[in-house]
Amino acid sequence: DQQVKQNSPSLSVQEGRISILNCDYTNSMFDYFLWYKKYPAEGPTFLISISSIKDKNEDGRFTVFLNKSAKHLSLHIVPSQPGDSAVYFCAASDRGSRLTFGEGTQLTVNP
Amino acid sequence: DGGITQSPKYLFRKEGQNVTLSCEQNLNHDAMYWYRQDPGQGLRLIYYSQIVNDFQKGDIAEGYSVSREKKESFPLTVTSAQKNPTAFYLCARSILPGASYGYTFGSGTRLTVV
Numbered sequence: 727d728q729q730v731k732q733n734s735p736s737l738s739v740q741e742g743r744i745s746i747l748n749c750d751y752t753n754s755m756f757d758y759f760l761w762y763k764k765y766p767a768e769g770p771t772f773l774i775s776i777s778s779i780k781d782k783n784e785d786g787r788f789t790v791f792l793n794k795s796a797k798h799l800s801l802h803i804v805p806s807q808p809g810d811s812a813v814y815f816c817a818a819s820d821r822g823s824r825l826t827f828g829e830g831t832q833l834t835v836n837p
Numbered sequence: 838d839g840g841i842t843q844s845p846k847y848l849f850r851k852e853g854q855n856v857t858l859s860c861e862q863n864l865n866h867d868a869m870y871w872y873r874q875d876p877g878q879g880l881r882l883i884y885y886s887q888i889v890n891d892f893q894k895g896d897i898a899e900g901y902s903v904s905r906e907k908k909e910s911f912p913l914t915v916t917s918a919q920k921n922p923t924a925f926y927l928c929a930r931s932i933l934p935g936a937s938y939g940y941t942f943g944s945g946t947r948l949t950v951v
Contacts, residue, residue, distance in 0.1 A: 735877060760939050767846075769927050769942030770880070815879060817939075824870070824895075825940060829879040 729753045730818050732828035740836055745803040747831050749816030752797065756818040760825070761790060761801050764813045773814075774801070806835045840864040841930050843943035850915075850922075850950050858913045858946045860928030867932075869911040870940060873897065874925040883926075886911055915948060922950045 731750045739745045749759075757778040762770035776783040776790045776799070783790050789802045803810055816828040841862045850856045862869065871883040882895030886905040900919025905911055915922045925947050929940035 732879075762939075762942075767925075767945065767947065769843075769929075769944050771942070772939045775939060824882060824885060826882075827872075827880040829877060 728829075729756075730816055730826050730828040732814075732816055732831050734831050735829070736832040736834070738834045738836060739806050741808055742805045745801075745806040745810065745833055745835065747801040747803075747814050747816075747833065749799045749801075749828055750797060751799075751818050753818070753820060753826075754797070755820040756826075757821060758819045759790070759792060759799050760817045760819075761788075762815040762817060762827075763810075764815060764830070770815055803833075806833075808835050808837050811835050839941045839943075840866075841928060841941055841943045843926075843928050843946050845946060846944065848946055848948045850948070852950055853917045855914055855916050856922075856948065858915065858926055858928075858948070860911045860913065860943060862909055862911075862930045864930065865908065866930045867908070868930065869905070870929040870931070871895075871901075871903065871911070871913045872927045872929065874927060874945075880927065883913065922948060924948060 729752050760775040761773040763773045764770040774785050774788045774790050776792050792799045811834050813830045813832050815830045817825040819825050844859045868887050870885040872880040881897050883901050884903040886892035902914045927945045928943045931940045
């Protein structure tokens with residue numbers, strides 16, 4: 727039972743354009759959502775998060791949008807840079823419980 | 838290293854042998870976790886521990902064992918009962934058990950069983 731799903735295994739964009747990574751969840755009790763970025767042979771690093779009481783959170787080039795009615799969140803990266811090329815994981819938690827991760831999306835930003 | 842260290846970076850073992858992966862943290866955090874990463878399957882939780890001398894099974898605990906005798910250490914043993922042990926293993930810590938503030942991950946151990 728995959729409670730957090732990232733349906734796109736990969737995404738390729740041009741440098742300077744917008745990257746949009748999507749994530750869907752099924753558990754309506756999830757109340758906190760996070761995005762992690764991972765380079766090969768390294769551990770994931772925290773990128774940005776959002777609480778269920780908000781619908782948008784912004785940090786520099788990164789913005790996360792939450793649509794609770796659709797159980798959907800997305801990560802926007804503007805403008806995309808080659809250094810953004812990595813695997814991005816969506817994660818969710820239920821009232822402070824353990825994190826549940828999606829499958830990840832490989833983002834490639836082409837120069 | 839974000840206060841959490843995994844060793845070794847790469848590990849090779851023969852099939853049928855048990856192997857122990859090390860995870861140490863120096864920030865006095867209560868909660869620690871072990872995840873496994875396989876291509877296309879994301880991060881799957883193996884075991885987690887919220888306090889010393891206590892740990893809970895995650896989603897894929899079969900074939901693994903852990904201990905938490907000290908707050909700073911949470912070693913993972915991959916036993917011969919684990920059918921597909923070759924994977925990238927990640928250890929994480931959090932300030933509070935199950936913190937929504939997120940986890941800090943170690944740099945991982947790539948285990949290859951031949």
